[in-house]
Amino acid sequence: MKVTLQVWRQKNRTTTGDFVSYDVENVSGDMSFFEMLDMLNNSLISEGEDPISFDHDCREGICGTCGVSINGRAHGPLKGVTTCQLHMRSFSDGDVLVVEPWRASAFPVIRDLVVDRTSFDKIMEAGGYVSIKTGGTPDANAIPIPKFDAEEAMDSASCIGCGACVASCKNSSAMLFVGAKVSQFALLPQGKVERKERALNMVATMDDEGFGNCSNTGACEVECPKEISIINIARLNREFFKASFN
Amino acid sequence: MAWFFKFINSSIGKKFIMALTGLLLSLFLIIHLGNNLLLLVDEDIFNSLVGGLGGLKPLVRVIEVLLAILFMIHIINGIRLTIQNKKSSPQGNKVNSGTETASISSQTMAISGITILAFLIFHLRTIWVKFQEMHASQDHEFFNVVAESNIGFGNIWITIFYIIALILLSMHLKHGFQSAFQTFGLSDSRYKTIINCIAVFFWFVIPGLFITIAIYFGFFFNN
Structure with a gap:
């Protein structure tokens, strides 16, 4: 053709x-x-x-x-x-x-179709990690995690950080990306320790990097190649709200 | 207080303010609709109720000032968000994916919002100002002003303008409600079904009843 x-x-x-x-x-x-x-x-x-x-x-x-x-x-x-x-x-x-x-x-x-996505790296540097020695692979069920939480965390963790959410958003908001990253840690015991600093720092960096504000149109979840749900944005809002007022 | 200003100046904080002021403004619609439905019930009851509000002036004034403040915050914050979003996304795609990825109501919040503001200013400058004058002169024929006068549904163009503005209000509330509870982080909660029912009441039932009043008096009353 x-x-x-x-x-x-x-x-x-x-x-x-x-x-x-x-x-x-x-x-x-x-x-x-x-x-x-x-x-x-x-x-x-x-x-x-x-x-x-x-x-x-x-x-x-x-x-x-x-x-x-x-x-x-x-x-x-x-x-x-x-x-x-x-x-x-x-x-x-x-x-x-x-x-x-x-x-x-x-x-x-x-150049041409190549864009600089360093801003995503900066957001990750602001809190997309856990500050503990993780060691080797732990034994299964050594830390009891409810099945539902584990599944939800894995769904969020499937974000590959491609930036399609930003590209599809009319405001160029990175909330789906940040929501997925904050969620994947907030849902698991190892990540809960730093959840407050993580939400505050990642949102602050997202704002500083010049991403727009989420209008909740849902275009990002339609275009996400990993079909990350905007429930992650709702969770990010909750995490940020709780972190700001505690 | 530093944490508070940090919060309201963040991207999520600004959305939070937008959602909170929007929801509080929506509550007023219930009172206003309850009052206006009396137009369909009985002329005298409507006249005596609106007349009675004259006696509650201090309370009414406080509510009016509160509503004006909420509107100002909602509008200023909306303008601020729109300017920032335009800055973040200076160049759109050559091809607009349109409604393939997002609903019309979610993409037209600024347009529907501006139309609602224009309608509100017009509504206040005509009906509200007239009612204030009537309160002052002890004239209690409020029903006639709404149903028959040239600044009310006696004027076909005003009726059409009211209907258009109310359809846009419905669109604004449809996205606004869903968006507000998403911003509050409650869209995936156990209250989801209740929230969806309340949303339908606000974006469909309330504007629908207001439109019914406009259609009845604009096209059927005295015809």
Whole structure:
């Protein structure tokens, strides 16, 4: 099949970018979206042009490195997958696809579709850890944890920090990311010790990094490739409220 | 007090203030609706009730001032949030995913809010000001002002404006309620079902009854 791409091209942080149109032919439905971009890049290189820069690593949907907006949807139209796991069979012959980087002032564009997500690292540094010696793998049930809590914590921990929540939010809010990180620790005994400082520090860093305020539209949970629920945001609000008033 | 200012200036604190003031303002709608439903019951009862409020002036004034303060906080905080959010998201996507990912009511809070404010100013400048004058001159024909006069439902354009504003109020409350309880961290609690029922009462039943009053007097009364 044939698709037309309108790709955001931007040389570096300081220049302004624009959309460039490319026709890509002989696209197989079994190709991943990135394999299709690889094919386009090969032809651009052979023509002496700059290839399109985009972030990727595992290409298995687990690392959280990749992520572009396709026709306004973070990670494309398919629910519960990262861009690397999106295949061209999700599109039709003759489709026009607008491919953009994550749009947020806290995620400045470095080049083309690559954005700087250091702001997420700073939020993690502010409290996304436990300050105890964890040692080796503990024996099962050495610390009794209710099944429901363990499941909830694992659901929250499945956040891969890709930034799709920020990209899909009209306010570029990072509340789903921070909510998932705060929840995963707050639900487990090892994380409860530092829950107060964690909620206060991670929210303060999130605000300092220039992310917007959550409007509770729920767009983030729709676009999250790991289908993290906005219940995590409700829990973050509770954690922050309790930490502020205690 | 430093912790308090730190809280209300944080992203979650600002949302919390928005939710709290919004909920308190919504409570007034119950009183106002209870009063207005008497329009459908009996002309004399409505006139005597509104007339009776003249005797409770000090209490009414206190409530009016409190409501005005709540409105100011809600509006100023809303403007502050909107400006910050625009700064955080200066460039949107070329293609807008529209309602694929979020409801219309959640994406139009600023527009619905501004329309409600415009409606409120208009409502106060016409009906409220007129009622104050009537209280002063001991004129108790309040029902006629609402049902028949040119500043009430006697004017078809005012009726249409009221209906549009009330539909937007319904949209504002639909997202506002869900959003407020999410902000309070209660959306996943055991009270979820009760909260959802209260939300339907506020965004559907209350605006629906106000619209019923507008439609009845605008299109059917005396016709």
